[in-house]
Amino acid sequence: MTNTDDILTVSGLNVAYGESKALFDIAMDVRACQVVACVGRNGAGKSTLLKSIAGFLKPTSGTIISDGASLVGMSAFAVAGKGIKYIPQDKKVFSDLTVQENLELGSYASQDYDWAPVFDYFPKLKILIDRKAGHLSGGERQMLMIGRAILGGPKLLLVDEPTEGLAPSIVMHLRDVFKELAKKTALVVVEQNLPLVCAIADKVYALKEGRIMAELTGRASITPEACEQYL
Amino acid sequence: MAAMSFVRWWWGLLLAFALVALVRVFLPLPFANEIIIFSIYTMGCNYLLGRIGLISFGQPAYLAVGAYAAAFYLFYFGNNPYVGILIGIAAGFLVSLAIGPLFVRLRGDYFALVNLALSVIIFYLMQKVLAGITHGDNGLWFLTNLASTPVLDLSRPDQFFIFGFLVAFVIWAFFKYLDDSIFGACCLATKLNEDKVKFLGYSSFNIRLTAFVIANTTTALAGAMYAVYLGFVSPEITSPARAADPVVVTILGGVGTLYGPLVGSIVYTGMKDVLSKVFGNWELVIGFVLVFIMLAGEKGIWGSLQPLLEKMVLRVTGKTAERGGSGQ
Amino acid sequence: MISMQLLTSGVIFGLSLGSIFFLMTIGLSLCFGLMRIISLDQLLYYSVGAYITFSVSALLGNIWLGVLAGAIVAGASALVVERIVFRRIYDRDLPFTMITSFGVLIGGVGVIKYFWGLVPRPVGEPIVARVDILGTDIPVYRLVIVAIAALVYIGIWLFLNRTIIGKAIRAGTEDVEHVEGLGINVYRLFTITFVIAGALSGLAGGLYAPLIMVDPNMGLDVLAFVFMVVIIGGLGSIKGTLISSFLVGQVVSIGSLVYAPLAQMAPFAIMLLILLIKPTGLFGSQMLKR
Numbered sequence: 001m002t003n004t005d006d007i008l009t010v011s012g013l014n015v016a017y018g019e020s021k022a023l024f025d026i027a028m029d030v031r032a033c034q035v036v037a038c039v040g041r042n043g044a045g046k047s048t049l050l051k052s053i054a055g056f057l058k059p060t061s062g063t064i065i066s067d068g069a070s071l072v073g074m075s076a077f078a079v080a081g082k083g084i085k086y087i088p089q090d091k092k093v094f095s096d097l098t099v100q101e102n103l104e105l106g107s108y109a110s111q112d113y114d115w116a117p118v119f120d121y122f123p124k125l126k127i128l129i130d131r132k133a134g135h136l137s138g139g140e141r142q143m144l145m146i147g148r149a150i151l152g153g154p155k156l157l158l159v160d161e162p163t164e165g166l167a168p169s170i171v172m173h174l175r176d177v178f179k180e181l182a183k184k185t186a187l188v189v190v191e192q193n194l195p196l197v198c199a200i201a202d203k204v205y206a207l208k209e210g211r212i213m214a215e216l217t218g219r220a221s222i223t224p225e226a227c228e229q230y231l
Numbered sequence: 232m233a234a235m236s237f238v239r240w241w242w243g244l245l246l247a248f249a250l251v252a253l254v255r256v257f258l259p260l261p262f263a264n265e266i267i268i269f270s271i272y273t274m275g276c277n278y279l280l281g282r283i284g285l286i287s288f289g290q291p292a293y294l295a296v297g298a299y300a301a302a303f304y305l306f307y308f309g310n311n312p313y314v315g316i317l318i319g320i321a322a323g324f325l326v327s328l329a330i331g332p333l334f335v336r337l338r339g340d341y342f343a344l345v346n347l348a349l350s351v352i353i354f355y356l357m358q359k360v361l362a363g364i365t366h367g368d369n370g371l372w373f374l375t376n377l378a379s380t381p382v383l384d385l386s387r388p389d390q391f392f393i394f395g396f397l398v399a400f401v402i403w404a405f406f407k408y409l410d411d412s413i414f415g416a417c418c419l420a421t422k423l424n425e426d427k428v429k430f431l432g433y434s435s436f437n438i439r440l441t442a443f444v445i446a447n448t449t450t451a452l453a454g455a456m457y458a459v460y461l462g463f464v465s466p467e468i469t470s471p472a473r474a475a476d477p478v479v480v481t482i483l484g485g486v487g488t489l490y491g492p493l494v495g496s497i498v499y500t501g502m503k504d505v506l507s508k509v510f511g512n513w514e515l516v517i518g519f520v521l522v523f524i525m526l527a528g529e530k531g532i533w534g535s536l537q538p539l540l541e542k543m544v545l546r547v548t549g550k551t552a553e554r555g556g557s558g559q
Numbered sequence: 560m561i562s563m564q565l566l567t568s569g570v571i572f573g574l575s576l577g578s579i580f581f582l583m584t585i586g587l588s589l590c591f592g593l594m595r596i597i598s599l600d601q602l603l604y605y606s607v608g609a610y611i612t613f614s615v616s617a618l619l620g621n622i623w624l625g626v627l628a629g630a631i632v633a634g635a636s637a638l639v640v641e642r643i644v645f646r647r648i649y650d651r652d653l654p655f656t657m658i659t660s661f662g663v664l665i666g667g668v669g670v671i672k673y674f675w676g677l678v679p680r681p682v683g684e685p686i687v688a689r690v691d692i693l694g695t696d697i698p699v700y701r702l703v704i705v706a707i708a709a710l711v712y713i714g715i716w717l718f719l720n721r722t723i724i725g726k727a728i729r730a731g732t733e734d735v736e737h738v739e740g741l742g743i744n745v746y747r748l749f750t751i752t753f754v755i756a757g758a759l760s761g762l763a764g765g766l767y768a769p770l771i772m773v774d775p776n777m778g779l780d781v782l783a784f785v786f787m788v789v790i791i792g793g794l795g796s797i798k799g800t801l802i803s804s805f806l807v808g809q810v811v812s813i814g815s816l817v818y819a820p821l822a823q824m825a826p827f828a829i830m831l832l833i834l835l836i837k838p839t840g841l842f843g844s845q846m847l848k849r
Contacts, residue, residue: 056736080742092737094730101726108723109742148741286654288661333831337838340597340653340794344786345834351783352827360820471779472668475661482658512673518666525659526647 007032007155007186008053008084013062015045015052022048023210026062030156030203035182037197038190039227040207046190047089049207050158053188054086055079066156080109085149089160089190091141095134099125102133102144103151110152118147121177139170146174150181157181159189163196175199194224206230251396254497260388262504264460266496267395269480271402272453273492275446276477278406281487282415283442284422285339289346290477292353293447295469297323297454299357299365302464306371310378312385316455323451327444335439351471358466365466374462385459395456402449407489409445418442450477472514479521567695569812575701575770577808578708582763583781584788584800585715586756592732592795593752594649596656600640601760602778602785603667604633608761609768609777610671613680622685626765633761634754636667641753649749664778672775679772704766711759712801719797728752732795784811787826791833793843803841 006029013026023045030036038046051057053064055076064071071079080086094102103125107113119126122143128136133144142162149157159178163171171193178187178200191197197204204216204227213230216222254263272294279285300322301315309315330349334342357365365371377386384390409415417438420428425435458464467473476499484495502520507513583605590598608629616625640663648656686700719725728748731738739745764777771777788807792799807826814821833841 054740056740075744075746076736076739077742077744080740085742086740088737088740092734094733094737096733097726097730102730104723105727105730105738105743106741108727152742280654284654286657288657333835337834340591340657341790341834341838341840341843343654343657344597344790345830348783348786348790348827348830352823355783355820355823360824471782472665472776475658475665478658478661512669514665515669515673518662518664518669521662522644522659522666525655525662526644 006030007066008188009063009065010053011063013049013052013064014060015048015057016060021060021210023052023059026212028205028212028215030186030188032155032186033182033184034202035178035187035189035200036203036205037201038188038205038207039192039194039197039231040213041231043209044207045210046207047160048210050086050160050188050190053079054084054158056086077109083152083155084158085154085156086158087145087149087160087162089164091138091145091165093133093136093141093144095132097133098129099131099133099136099144100129102148106148106151110154112152115151118150121150121180122147139166139173142166142170142174146177150185154185156186156188159187161190161192163191163193171196194227197227198222198224251399251493260392262500264388264392264395265500266493267392267399268453268456268460269500270492270496271395271399271456272450273477273480273484273496274402274406275448275450275453277481277484277487277492278409278442278446278449280478280481281491282410282418282422283439285335285439285443286343286478287346287446288343288474288478289348289350290447290450291469291474292346292350293323293327293450294454294457295350295353295357295466296326297451298458298464298468299454300451301455301458302371302373303364305373305376305458310376311380312377312459313380315459316452319455319458320448320452323448323454324444326451327447331440331443331447332436335436335443347471347474350469350474354466354469354471357469368465368467370463370465370467372463377459377462386462388460391460395460398452398456402452403489410489414438414441475521479517482521482524563693564695565816566813567693568697569816570809571692571695571697571701571705573809573812574805575704575808576812577805578705579763579767580781580784580788580808581708581801581804582711582759582766583785584792584804585711585797586759587785587789588792588795588797588800589728589752590756591789592797593728593735594645594749595653596645596649597653597660597794598645598753598756599657599660599782600637600663600667601756602782603664604637604757604760605764605767605781606668606671606773606775606778607636608633608764609682609773610675610680610764611761612765612768613682613773614675616682622683622769625682626685626762626768629765629768630758630762633764634758637757637760638750638754640757641750645749645753646746649746668775668778675775677775679774681772682768684769700769707762707766711762715797724748724751783823784826787830790840791826791830793840796840796842799840799842 008030010029011027013023014021015023026049028036038049040046048057052059053071055071055074055078059072062072066082066084069082071084094105103115103118124140125143125147128140133141136144146162162174166174175196178189181187182200189200201222202217202219204222205212206214206216206227208230216226251263251267254266272290275293276287276290279287297319301319304318305312305315334345337345358367379386383394385394417428417433421435421438428435428438454468457468480492480495480499483498484491484493502516503513506516510516583601587598587601590596611629611632612622612625615628616622619625644659644663645656648659684698684700686703688699689696690699690702691697719729727738727743731745731748735745738748784807788800788803791807792803810825810829811822814825
């Protein structure tokens with residue numbers, strides 16, 4: 001069942017917040033350099049899924065395997081240390097620290113001090129390097145969060161609603177960045193913006209009320225209409 | 232039907248107090264009296280922590296308010312212990328009503344610290360600032376001042392026990408009643424989600440204030456009872472080293488459980504008597520016990536026993552599972 | 560009125576007292592900021608620092624060595640407590656950790672009583688020289704305490720702003736989950752912060768020991784002041800802690816010159832007043848994550 005190309009295999013995953021269950025028997029797999037999108041309404045469990053993979057939530061049952069090792073029960077920092085980086089939805093950078101210090105923390109965590117790729121993707125960050133991160137705009141914060149996460153060349157990025165509340169031009173920019181990133185790393189993107197999903201995704205999981213309702217594979221089958229019917 | 236639910240409502244209470252009466256038969260009187268007063272003392276802390284989610288390290292402050300109010304009356308003005316206790320209650324009520332509005336606005340962490348500071352300040356106040364009235368560390372002695380009262384003579388320990396027993400019973404019934412009332416539901420809701428309570432149209436401030444005043448008046452009552460029972464009050468009652476006493480007992484018994492304070496008081500007072508005789512180092516024992524309990528699980532003794540007991544009762548009576556309204 | 564001389568010595572006294580408060584509360588503040596715990600057991604490390612200072616200086620005859628040993632042993636005991644106790648309960652509610660830390664404090668006082676007994680112990684003053692300031696005779700040692708506190712402040716500032724660990728601690732104060740998400744072992748940050756806090760509390764105890772008698776309840780004696788400082792300054796704010804330490808130091812010192820009971824009552828009154836205006840203290844943040 002487990003494909004050797006898979007860098008992430010989730011099966012039978014159940015997650016609960018106290019008494020209330022949030023995810024039911026989730027099964028998914030992600031291959032190297034694949035862009036996987038999760039779509040679904042608010043409360044469908046998309047963010048819960050990402051947080052569980054990233055180690056912030058402890059599943060009640062099920063397995064999460066990456067490169068032959070189980071991630072269940074690992075601390076979040078250890079998961080990140082394995083090259084699986086989670087970029088949360090809240091666009092909260094460390095506002096009291098400068099852009100440079102934010103990047104330094106990413107470098108410290110991954111022991112990768114080469115910032116050139118970050119500035120290639122986001123030249124704007126170079127200009128803002130001494131700015132306090134708290135003074136950045138929403139789009140710039142998102143850039144910083146992605147920039148921070150790609151240091152160390154992660155094998156999988158878990159991105160939670162990256163374009164929520166951002167201007168269309170920045171969404172376009174991020175779309176190009178994701179396409180570029182996908183050449184080297186796999187992505188799991190939770191996204192409400194269906195045109196963006198269709199532009200970048202190789203595979204789509206549609207979630208509803210904590211269950212995977214459908215799996216769309218192949219560029220041809222991923223259309224806004226196809227995604228829409230599961231929302 | 233109504234009678235049945237009434238019986239179920241009360242059986243735990245009756246059983247608990249039958250236990251206390253039994254304790255009285257087997258254990259020395261001072262121990263039994265200590266338990267009674269201590270459990271009333273803890274009731275307030277238990278209510279604040281278990282129902283409102285406010286942890287108060289300052290309960291000794293309110294204990295001292297009740298104790299000193301009663302002591303001032305009994306030392307300087309009168310000799311009727313009942314009046315002394317009433318004055319203690321009134322003082323506790325007024326003080327908590329006066330500072331409540333300021334305190335209950337605070338976030339939980341600040342609330343805990345400010346109460347702790349209050350209890351230390353009252354300690355200084357009684358020990359140094361008001362030394363002229365309170366006789367400082369020597370304390371106020373008025374045991375011989377106490378007049379014999381008709382019906383229950385509070386100056387006699389055995390009759391005091393009966394009085395304390397009755398008072399504790401009334402307090403318990405009162406808190407049980409609170410738990411089952413709308414107010415009790417509001418308290419719990421405030422603990423869980425303050426914003427939603429506001430949306431429902433209740434003032435979380437008023438709920439907290441009311442709970443604060445009820446809890447601290449109860450504590451002051453315990454203080455006044457201490458004063459009358461011991462015939463003596465000194466600043467020691469609110470010393471910083473004892474700030475955690477009610478919190479410890481609350482945790483020992485299980486936070487928010489109705490019988491927790493009683494169980495906790497029995498265990499705590501027993502430990503204090505036995506262990507400090509054996510080890511002679513009270514702090515060491517209580518500190519380690521507390522840390523151990525916290526690491527082992529925060530349910531406490533009663534909290535851990537309760538599900539077991541319920542299961543046993545269910546098996547005996549063979550009824551279908553319906554958890555009794557014991558307040559968990 | 561108070562004479563000029565009394566006032567000068569009062570201000571210096573207040574400064575040194577404020578320095579001691581600052582050393583004790585900065586650790587509390589850091590711990591609250593990063594781990595969201597109220598570590599009442601810092602008062603224990605304060606006593607440990609003082610007792611080790613007493614024992615080592617009695618043994619070696621050098622009080623400075625004693626203070627150093629005090630800070631080190633206090634930091635080491637903090638490390639042990641963190642590993643055994645706090646490591647297990649970081650993700651619990653704040654009241655929970657607070658009660659636990661009180662248990663550690665009380666238990667630790669018991670341990671101290673076991674080793675050193677109940678008798679208060681004296682520690683000699685390492686510097687007996689006095690200096691003339693504005694016509695007032697001032698013990699140099701008090702000025703040294705102020706200088707050490709200033710050095711510690713600079714050191715902490717450099718640590719937080721110039722080292723990567725310090726930056727990670729600052730970031731964690733804002734949002735510890737994001738720091739963890741980057742792949743940084745936050746539990747190591749917690750340990751480092753806790754040990755620094757314990758060592759600074761121990762340093763405070765060691766430095767203060769020559770000015771007071773060392774006794775098992777000394778931690779509980781300063782408890783009220785420490786918490787008034789923390790509340791006035793605002794939990795988790797280092798700037799607030801600094802300002803309110805010296806404010807409370809001065810109020811205690813000057814207040815006791817005017818009318819002795821003011822030493823205890825005035826800071827309390829100020830605390831109530833500030834809470835009335837701002838319920839989270841001078842520099843405390845309104846929001847509390849976790």
